[in-house]
Amino acid sequence: MKAIFKREFLSFFRGITGWLFLGLNLVVYGLYFTVYNLMQGIPSIAYAINGMSFIFLITVPILTMRVFAAERRDKTDQLTMTSPVGVGGIVLGKFLALACCFAIVVAFIAASPFILRIYGTVSLKESFTSVLGLLLYGLTLLAVGLFASALTPNVIVSAVVSFGLIFLGYISSSLVSALSLSGVPAKILGWYDFTTPLSDFLSGSLSLKNIVYFLTVIVLCLVLATQIILKRRYTISKKRLTVSAFSLVTIIAVIAAAIVGNFAMTKVPDKYAVHDMTKRKYYTLSDKTKNILSKLDKDVTIYCLAKKSSLTYDYEVTLKKTLDNYAADSDYVTVKYVDTTKNPTFASKYTDSELSSGSLIVVSGNRSRTIDTSDLYETQVDSSTYSQQVTGYDIEGQVTSAINYLNAKNLEKIYLLSGHDEMSLSSTFTKTLTKLNAQTATLNFLKADSVPEDAAAVIIFGAQSDLSKNDVEKLDNYVSGGGKVFVALDVIKNSGLKNLNRFLTDNGIKATSGIVAETNENYYTQNQYYLLPKVNSTKASADVSGTLQVFMPFSVGLTKTNASGINYLNLAVTSDKAIAKNSLSDSNALQKAVSDTGTVKKEDGDAQGQFSLGLISINKKKGEVVAFGSAYTFSDEENQMVSGKNATLFSNVFSYLLPDDSKNSVSIPVKSIDSTTLTINASGIKIFGFLTGLILPLALIVCGIVVCIVRRKR
Template identity: 40%
Template sequence: MTAIFKREFKSYFQSFVGCLFIGIILCITGIYVTVYNLLSGYPKISYALSGILFIFIISVPILTMRVLAEERKQKTDQLILTAPISVGKIVAGKFIALGAVFTIPVIIIGIYPLVLSAFGTVSFLETYVSIFAFYLYGLTCIAIGIFLSSLTESQVIAAVISFAVLFGGYVMAGICNIISTTGNFLTKILRAFDIVSRFDNMVEGTLDLKSAVYYISVILLTLFLATQSIQKRRYSVSVKNLKIGAYSSAMVVISIAAAVILNLLVSEIPTKYTAFDVTANKMFSLSEETKDLLGKVEDDITIYVLSNENSQDTTLKKTLEQYEQFSGHVKVSYVDPLVNPKFYTQYTDASVSRNSLIVVSDKRNKVVDYSSVFETSTDYTTYETTTTGYDGEGQITSAISYVTSDNMPKMYILEGHGELAFETDFNDTIAKANIDYESINLLQYDNIPEDAEGIIINAPTSDFSEDDTNKVLDYLQNGGNALIISTWTDADMTNFYKILDYYGISMADGLVLEGAEGAYYQSPFYILPTVESDTVTSSISDSYIFAPYAQGFLLPEEAGDGLSLTPLLSTSDKAYARADVNGTTDYTKQEGDVDGPFTLGVKAVKTNGEAESTAVIYSSENLFTDAADSMVSGTNMKLFAGSLGEMTEETEGIAIPVKSYEENYLTIPQSYIILLSLLITVIIPLAFLAGGFVVWFKRRKA
């Protein structure tokens, strides 16, 4: 087999075909890498690899058309067939030689991500899984080409058949959808010839062993079929030949059946053992919060997907598979709207879109509309909408929590004192925590409503009236819960401070400046506090919190009977509070500044007789804003959810952040773009073509 490999590998570079194949792949790849990665700045090379799959339809027939057909035409196959070596080793040697030729451009492509990483962040694991998928796809096409070349002695016919078969495999997914959008017996058979969908599974960020097994089984099967095709010609016509022919036919049937059975068995293995999420933000993995929730679920849950399974959104489908396989209580069922268009009316009167979900338990149900699964942004200058994030896990986990909860908490957001309104993402977090909320003005109420699980006071800029203060204090003294965010203001906040004083908390005058390096971001006012250990902060214990323009809480040395104070966010002992911060440019500690350390977040639990009140209190009005949250990749949002959870019967809030689609684009200077694009689209491909031409020309002259 080694001799066959050396002979074949050498022949491809003596005949110019090998260099032509390498040059074409590198040139086309270079063009796509230039457009996607160099000019557009995308860090993922998978975009370019997905775009160039068509190249195998043209290049592989050129490479493989002569591998066996030409031997047969020139009768040189008789020398090989009579050699003391098995036909299988002959075919394997030729395949390895062709694979070695293909490996050369793949190795060169594998260098591209290393170069791109010099200009930004590249997810190497995701990138090299994409290259691995590209390599398997190419080897599969080569194996198919070898088999088809064994069927004829004409190179032209071998090339035409290879082109037709590879083109069919390339468009098979579309053909199946044309035949039937709902799927039928014919499309199930045809999808076995769909060689692109398996590639797509892997370049979307999943190391999919099922796809790898499919490609490897196709390679082995086609090489075995090529072996059997040659085997029939190895013996002269005789009775023995008839036996070999019958044996060969039986082996062909057995090998095809074995390949089918292998893939069927592998398809039954749970996805959690065969698909591994390699995306940087774990797009297809369930978070620990979701796993904890599913581990506690005892009710049977059915998630109805309003779509045919074959046309379901692939990202959402992967997420649903994770839920189904992690918990035996979760079942996913597909309902085709074309077959049962009124199915959703059993659960809602509102219209729902295709691919929407209906999460059902014995207690209640919840509709997750497909439009809420993806986060979008609109450029109002062009009115162009872009998908910026994936919220499938967040919406599904929220729905499961909702349909399995024994009761639904109600919270009231107080207004009428210049409070800061929560932005959309934080309102969505309240809703995703399955908390019913309502904004109220205490002027219209005699007291806090009795069904209140908790109240939220978000950064009031004017003081509470004495009447409003008494209503809040009465509620807290009777075991009410509160999330309180204070703000720095010149207004007299005497009554508001009475609410804080109920928990023994006072406020240092002014704003806190952080004096310790590494404990602030750019400005000493932009504090990165120490996150203390507690159930509120359990999901962010190893993360940063961004708390700009915070005041400093002063806690008593001894909390007193019936009062427990647990710091959540703390400054360093080098922090200090400054009363007059207007126009501050000198950040060094000055006379009159109050020494720290300070508490910026605290959980207070106060017992009054049999009533127990829990309050989570923070001193930065910007803490729960989109701008602050984006600085720390969603950990402020998790803190918000944990704080909400502390006021309900849940011991821990559930907040699954939206998983961003937005890329950290590469920043490549124009001069490097020109240089690299010339290198990968012109210089390197031409070097192979020129080298191959020189060798071919010298041999021709000789």
């Protein structure tokens, strides 16, 4: 077999075939690598590999078409057939020669992440998961091409058959979706689908099922090729009938083994068979979700309003993988896909709202919750294309919230105070409350004599006008009885809100009259009023503790009055060099100051030291007041600046405030898509772009041409 391997491998490079195979594959990869990775700065090579996968439709038939067909045409196969090496050894030797040729391509591609690491952080786990997928995908196509070459003595026919078989595996998943196939035809095409397993690898999912699938296809093709050659080898033998029968039995046995092996892998739970290699663990369920699933004691069914095979976009693949993990982690959770083209009225049993394709309905007993597609993903308009781009996945957050909701005995109610021109709580933060299974309602003290008894908490968010003394009295009575109040201040209006500040003082918190500016560069970004405080590790902030976690622009400072009977949780603090610009308490002066790019310095009347930006006071009755110096902290734009960490802090605080019987309610933050790009200078783009996309491939092709010319002259 070693001699067969050596002769076959060298034959690729004694002519132009091997050089052309290397050059064409690498030139296409180099072009995609240059565009996606060097020019756009994408730190993953998965995009480049996905882009170049089509070229195998051409290069694999070119490499494999002569492996057996040319020998049969030239009658030189008789020398091979009469060699002491078994037919299986011949087939394996030739396949290993093909594999080594392809391995050279893979080796060059595997080196490209290290080029990118020169310019920034690159996840090698993700990159090499993609490389592994490419290797298995390529070996599978080579095995198919080798099988096609064994079918005929005509090299052209071999190439055409190889192209047809590879092309069918390339488009089978698209055919199922485009033709809306179901039943047996869909299953057959699903068994012969090469692109879906490759896509799983490229998306950062290391699946043992896909590895087994590719390996079984390779083995099956090699066995089929062996049996075809065996049958031809014994054509003139007296034992022809016996050999034919043996070949048929062997083929059936191998096909059956492949089917059984792949079927067995489908029964292996995903938590053992599928590993999330993505940097941000897009498909992996958090410990909080796993804890909730472990406590389930009744059945939950998740209906996805789409045909499973039609969910092919990256974000839809993430949806499928995440739902699979719910089913894998709990025996009580079942996932079902509903083809709405065949069952268009299914959703009407649970809601009157119009749900888009890919929406979810989570059902348990007589209760249900619907989750529209728009709530599963965080999107943003791309300024260059003016189209919606998915920037984050909220699949786990929404589904876990729905499961919690279905199992909750009581739903908490949070009131938003109105009547004082309060700022609106933005969508990200209202969704956070919904994910905590808290209902929201407005509270106007002109219509209510007190805080309602069913209130789990009251939110005073960015009041623009002052509360009345009567309002403060109602709030004081509520807190003294064990109630919870969340206050977020607007620095521009705060100095005029005497009664609201008196309410805070009554509960052990004093706000500075002016805006806080930082002088320590580690505690602000761009502008000295754009604060990056240190978040302390407390019961209400543990998930975002540390520095550079949350963004709090335009904040007043908070201090403790240390009143008798009051305890504190200090959530977020400035450095000890921060300045409270008490001279900037007037709204006009503030607006002018925050637009000034000059250095902020301490002036007469200003206080300097460490200030709290988030503070909780707790009285003897367990009544609590949560104060934040900046209402702007809880806005969508500021939240995006720190990849959703502000929303995580908000969620932590309300998880802490909710009564003990609802502590299982958690809000899973949105998993932001890694939008970090590499900054590659122009010279780097030119050097590595020309090297990978032009110089190296061209050099290989030229080398092949030179070899051919030299051999012909001999």
